[in-house]
Every structure is written in structure tokens, then in C-alpha cells.
Amino acid sequence: MLDKRIGMLVTILLLFAIFNNGNAVEEKNVYFYIVEGENAFELIAVCNGTNYTWYFGDGSMGYGKTVNHSYSDGEYNVRLIVKDNGKEIVNETVMFSTYNTPPSADFYYSPEYPYTLETVYFWDNSTDPDGYIINWTWDFGDGSTGYGKFVSHVYAKAGKYNVTLIVVDNNYEASHVTKQIIVRNRLPIAKFRWTRENETLMFYDMSYDEDGYIVNYTWYFGDGTVSYERNPSHQYAKDGTYTIKLVVRDDDGGVGEVTKTIRSDNKLPTPDFVYTPAQPTDLDNITFTSISYDEDGEIINHTWYFGDGNISYEENPTHRYADNGVYTVTLLVVDDEWAFNYTQKRITVLNVPPVANFTWEPLHPVPGRNVTFNASLSYDLDGNIVQWKWDFGDGFVGVGKVVKHKYASHGLYNITLTVYDNDGANSSKTVKILIANLYVDDDVYDPANNTWNKIQDAIDNATDGAFIYVME
Template sequence: PANVAPVAVFTSAVSGLSVSVDGSGSSDADGSIASYAWDFGDGGTGAGATASHAFAAAGTYTVRLTVTDNGGAAATTTAEVTVAAPVEPPAGQLFADAFGRTVASGWGSADVGGAWTLRTGANRFAVADGVGRITMPGSSTVNVDSAVIDSTSTSFTGEFAVDKINDAMYIGLIARRVGDDQYMVRIRTAADGSARLNVLRGGSTAVGAAVETGVVIEPGAKYLFRVDTKTAAGVTTISAKVWKDGTPEPGWQVERTNNVAGLQAPGSVGVYAFVPNAATRVPVTLTFDNLQVVNPDSVVVPPVDPPVDPPANVAPVAVFTSAVSGLSVSVDGSGSSDADGSIASYAWDFGDGGTGAGATASHAFAAAGTYTVRLTVTDNGGAAATTTAEVTVAAPVEPPAGQLFADAFGRTVASGWGSADVGGAWTLRTGANRFAVADGVGRITMPGSSTVNVDSAVIDSTSTSFTGEFAVDKINDAMYIGLIARRVGDDQYMVRIRTAADGSARLNVLRGGSTAVGAAVETGVVIEPGAKYLFRVDTKTAAGVTTISAKVWKDGTPEPGWQVERTNNVAGLQAPGSVGVYAFVPNAATRVPVTLTFDNLQVNALP
């Protein structure tokens, strides 16, 4: 069979200006890889399954791997690598680790200063979520050291937190380790978390007495530490402090000197922990972050700027809107603002002795009149601002005697008819997009082959006179304008105006949607586009009989007598019901869309 070409793949890892590559994942389905040839994109080459290369300058390079199998077939793959010169640590910085990497077992290598060395099992250590983590059962000890730091004058700082507190639990900060000997600052927790500090040489030899720090270690809280170690004239001084994050940094809590010659050389720093056998709150997770070692003698301390007085508090701005309904007013001050903070309180004075609080408020006045409403807002810095506005309230106007329903359409409604002036909300029985209120009329807009219905709320009378005005902008043959005299449930009495092509109007009374109550009549009225027409429909029930009387006439002409009068004895329509309007534009209509308007609709009780 023909030789199958190999598959070339590789991975890369960058460190500063250097790259390490590994092509051992390449494969050959019918044989083996005989050779690996690397081209690093800057003229450098290499051979073998793994290789490394140092670039002369920072940049992005295309690395090419060519593998050849034992049958002579070759395959090539490329990948870009980006290298950069390592960032030099700040002046005086000897070691630093912010734990920004992820390591499943162990602590890996610090950001500055090389790899961590574990003196106990790696499975207790991990790096994740920006911290170096140590997890410990009861009766366990852990140690981890940095590489040797080339100075005998060091300041070791960092942060730690612990998730559980046990009595006689130790957290150790290794100030200097040389060979098998060390100086360690040891924090011993009591059962209540109170921390005692001591300096040890080796594992357990105290250098002076332990001291109470006054610090209480709380589960989950962050604590800061600083351990300075300085050797001069054959004497090493170890100074230490620990404090809770967010509290002032204290002075040195413990200072000790020692003259052991073997510990006067440069060494490593590190951390140590011990959980006793008697511990009941286990496992214990201890985390470290932002560990750093600097030479305090070579750190340039920048000058401290003099304190700057905080800017003066800017006063807030008070604004409000108001809405009147009868003798009541609703106010809203939520538009008030504070440029450098927030509004802390709102105080309302309604000008009649009444007060209120909060961004919004309402108040009922005892009498009609004009009142000065005052809003005072106070910001979170204590500054206040005031604004005033006059509101005029009046007792709601009672409808005239006998008036049951009225609508002059003085509002604006984009879709639908909203609520009448007297009598409640209109109910649409067809799509709201055909209805609107504007310019003082209720408007209905209709294409060809369309029907609309709109009803009032139920009117509590069986003896009513329904009056109003209407106009239409176009006339079509067999177009209907309906005046609903009474609607109860799904049944109704309707007076229907039918227009001929020339606008002549025929009047009829219908029960339901199409059942005539008597014959249609010619009114002698001609409906003209744009002209205003008046109507009156009286509906009266007595002794089991309902009488419907109707007339329509052009505005400016004498009101005629009844043009149609009909009686009907359907029991279901002898109860109070709603009034309304109806319209129909036939499919054959050519003058479309048709706009029909109504105004000054009113229902009054008949004697």
C-alpha cells in the first residue's frame, strides 16, 4: 500500500524572549516519525521532538515544524509565538508573587524570584483564583520556600486568610532559611482567634518570649504581615507585625536579635503551617497573596504629596412636577439631583399646613384655591436646596342633574379612546389601532371591508337620551354609521344610518347585528364629506316594551321630529346597558381610508 503521510502537531511555551516547543504529539498512521526539523522564523533552527530557542528581540514569529516518517513522507505545521523581554522588577524588589496563574499541585514559579520549593507533599498546595492555597487535615504540617534571595537585608510582606480557626494552630512566616536552619515568625491562634506572635530559630527554639498582638484572626478575613530581617556587625535583627486588612498598620509587635553565624548569609523566605491533632474544624484552607521581598535599603520612597482637602460639598438641585385631580395633588421630586453624591431626603410643604416625605407624595386640600408647594431636598453631605411651585385645586365638577354619561374628547390618546369625562372607560370590540383621540374628537380610521365597535360602560337607566355629533371625510355606497342605543351582554338595539353613493341617508332600527325592527326610512338628509351632523336616540322601557326613537340632521339646520320610532319586547334588552358607536365600510368602497369622528357624546336620563 502507498505510504500514508504523517501528521505534524506541536505545542509551545514562552518565557521572556525564549520559546520551548514540543512536537511529540505528531503521529504516523502506518509507521513512525523518523525526524523533526524546526524553523523558528528568525533564521534559527532545531531538531528532535522537543527543542528550545532564544530570540534576539521581542516580536511575533512563525515557528514551523516539519516531520518526516520512516517511509520518507513529510508533513508541516506552523504556529505563531509572541515573545517579549522579561519585565525588570522595581528597584529593590528581590521576590514577588501575585499568584495569577493556575497550578493544580504545588505552587509553580513566582512572578519574580524563581520556583517555589515544597518541603511537604505537593497535593496540599495549589494556585487558583489569584491566591496560593494550602489545604490541611488535622495533625499536619506544611512548608514551602522561595529560591535563595541574594540579600541579608530584606522586608518580607504579604496577605493571608484562613477559613477555620482552631486552638494552637500555627501560621509561620519564614524570615530567612539557610540550609536546614531558619528564622521564623510564628503566629499562634487561640480557640477564639486571638493571635500571639513569636520568633523561632530552627523549628522550635524561641528567640525571646511570645507577645500578645491584640489581633483576632477571623475566618475568611484578610490579614497583612511584614517581617524585616537585617544582619549587620554579626547580629541579625528580626522585626514583625500582623494586622487586619482595612485597619491602620501598627508598629513592630515583636523585635528580636540573634547572632547565630550560620544564619547571617542570604537565604530563602517561605511559609509554614501546622494544624494540631486535636483540631475539630478541619480541613483548614490557608491562602496567601501578594508575597514580596524587597531590600528596604535600596527602595526609593517617593515623596508623599501633602494631603488635599476634599472638595466642598456641592448643593443638590431640587425640581418637582405636580398633577392635580379635584382637590388633590400628586407631586414627584425624583428629578432632583446631586452632582457629587445622592439625595438623602425629600421634605414637602403643601402650603396649607400639610407636609410629606419621600421622592413622591400626595395631599388632599380641604378647600379649592391656589397653594404654594415647597420641596426641600437634602443630599448625603448635608447640603439642602428648595424649590416652590403653585398648584390650583378645585372641587370636582358634578355632572348636571340627569346626566349619566358625557365625553367631549378633550384628551389625547394614541390608540383607543381612553376614558370618558363622565361614565368611565370606553370598551373596544375591535382593534385599538383604528381608534384615537385628538383635536377634540374621537377618531375612527377604516380601510375597505372593515367593521368597528366601541361601547361605554353600563349606564344605570332604562330611560335614556343619547345625543352627539359626527362627521365623515368620504362617502361610499352602502356604508354604515351605527348609534348603539342599548347593549346588554351580546345583544343590542342599534340605530343604523346607511349612506347611498350620493350621501343620502336611510335610517333603520336593528336588534342584534342585522335583525330589522321595522322597515328602513328615508330621512331626506344628505351626508356630505366634512360636514357636521347631530343625532338623538331615545330608548325607553316601560310595561315590558322598549321604544327606540331616532333622528339625524345637519348642523345649522332645524332639529326635525322623530324620523324613526320602533318598539320591541325582547326581555333581555329591558335591563340597563351601554351605549356606543359602530361603523362599516364595504369591500367595494373606493374612497378609502374613511375617517369618522364623534364629539360631545352625552346620555341623559329621560323623565
């Protein structure tokens, strides 16, 4: 079967390559086409508008999306103007000859009897005896359309579909062909598991239907009793080994079934788990380790529900939460007789607080001049900073990412920046900065910013009571 499918795929790809490499004709947009009838030609617009005006090229006109017109033998410039609520959207003129022979539409497809959700490939096989084809329009019969010489389509539901191909030649004459394709239903998949409360066994359906939904459930409990509920419960008269059969029917009449042999006195598996780190953050990859066991068999399946919409089927998975919060983690285990049990634990995932950091300019500030404080170096690894608060150390405060402040006098001030993230966490940073009247720096001569490279120059420019800071 595998070799056959590989062969079919290779054939499809080869045909695709042949059609694409051999298709030297560029497909053209077609705003209308012409169909030859017994007594007249039918002109059909393929665009949507509110007003259609036709100039037939022989001095006469027509109106409507589809019109009929009788031509004498000859060649004509046919013009179509389409307006939508007064706005012109199409103004197309083509040369049409009544001597033209219309194309002959044909196509084939593969596979011959496809299933739902399976890709069906369609190939054009049309011919034109006196010209060439310029446009291919496909109607797949389920409300979908396609364009081109080679197309593919996937059917969502089983049924019979009428596929129509319309081809238009270089004379803008068209023909069509319709073929029926039968799309087969995919059978539903029957699955179940069970658990126990005291002496009562509770059966849980896990069946599914890929291309529809299940409409009927029939349970055979192996002791002569039957149930039609989706998730029935049952109590056996005596302990023993029983063959359980579940039969499901989908909305297209397809049937699937599964049979399992269980012991009614089978001990349920015992689920349990641990995780590390013990106090995780939303930046941590948390390792979950199952320490579950089964007294009278073995565990064959682990299903983890992390409480944030994510699921894992590994025995010992790792998971990272996108945001901090309290999550309920559920571990469900199934033993070798398809009995299940589960346990839940609440895990608190912590927020990582933001990091406060800032710069200031000028680096050597003086009284009476603005100092610009910039918190752009602050960051939050698991979110974003939403507020910046400043304490300038002189009794004044500020708010914002970038702020300005003037100090009235020289001195040493504690500047504190506190940042708050989108989860309400905060952190602070305090830096001592010196406000001096003049600075002496051997490597800087900048009188405009009260900085000299010689002590005497600073003294010469100082006023009474000025504070001069000499850099080391």
C-alpha cells in the first residue's frame, strides 16, 4: 500500500511538472466570455457590478450581466463597461470572430474516489482546434472556485459534487464540462477509557470524527447489558473479566468500533507528580516528573493539563508559562486495562520584577541648570514597565521615563528611581550625585559646562561661597 501511494504521489508531481513546464500560454484575466448558441451568441460578464453596458461592435448595444446577440459572419470589437454604484470598474474591448471554433472543455482528476480532507488534483485536458485557451475557471460544487490549468481542492464533507470547468479561448469563446466526483466519508474513531467510584464503573467516550460529528453511541458491557449514553456508568453483578465494545456512528452514517477486555476489580492507577523549581517564575522551564504507579499492571499513558490551555503526553515534560499566576496542573494516567485516574495540584508562577537603571546628563551638573534623568536602561524581562517614579533627594519628585530637574544649591543628593511593571511589581535604584558649582578635570576643558582642567582656572571663575569639586 505504501509503495502504491508513493507511486501515485510521484505520478502527480510528474504530471504537475509536465503541465507547468509545457504551459507556455500565460493565463489572462477575463471579464467576459462568449458562448455560441443555435440562433445567437450569449455574452456573459464574470465580474460583479450594478450596471452592465455592452457594445456589440455592429452598432447595437445591450444591458445586463448576461445578454444574447445575433451576429452576421465577421469580426467585431466587443466592448463591456461595468459600473458599481456609479463607479466604472471594467472597461474592456476584445476582438471577436464568428468564424472561430469554440474550445472543447475536458479534465480529469486524482484520486478517483477521494476521502474528505484529502487533496484532490484536477488537470485540464481541454483542446482548441484553431487557437489556444487563455483562461480556466473551476467550480468545485461545494461553493469553492479555482483558477488555472492545474488546481487542487480539499472537500470537507462526504457526498457527490458536480465539478465544472469553464475554458475560454483567445477569441473569448467559452465552453464547459461538468463531471461528478464522489467524496468518501472518513469513518469515526471509537475510543474510551474508564474509572471507578466505589462499585460503579464509569465509562468516558473519547471518540472523534475528523470530518463531522458522532450522532450515536452503543455500549456492550459484556454481561448482556447495553447503553446508548455517551458516558454511561455500569455496575457488574460480580467481579470478573469482561469484554467492552463501543460502536459509534457519525453524521454521514459511518461506523467505527473498539473492543477492550477489562477486569471489573482492576485497581485504578495512582497518579502523583512533583515539579522543580519549587517557586518557579514565568521565565523558568518547569520540569514535571511523574511518580505515578499501578499496583496490578502498568501505566501506558500520561496526559498533562498545565492549566493555561497547553497539554503534554510525555511522562516527564517541561513547560514554561507565558505569564505569572496560579495554575491548576492536572495529571491523568491510564493503565494497561484503560482505567484512568487523575490528580491536581495548584502551582504559583511568580512574576520577575523589573530592573531599574538610569543615566543623567550633564555628567557634572551645576545648580540652577536642568539635569536630564533618563530611565531607558530599565527593563522588564517578562513584561513591560508601565510607570517611572523619581525622588530627586531635595524634596522634589517626578514621574516619567525621561525627566528634567534643577537643583537650587550644591551638595550631594540621593537620586532614587522606582519602576513598576505591568504585573504591579517594582524595584528601585539609588545613586548619589554631586551638584557642584565648578569642576576640575585634568582631561576636560569645557567652560560652558563649568568644567576646567586646571584648579586655578576654576578658582579664577568662582564666586564667593562656590563649591569646587576636583576630580581624581
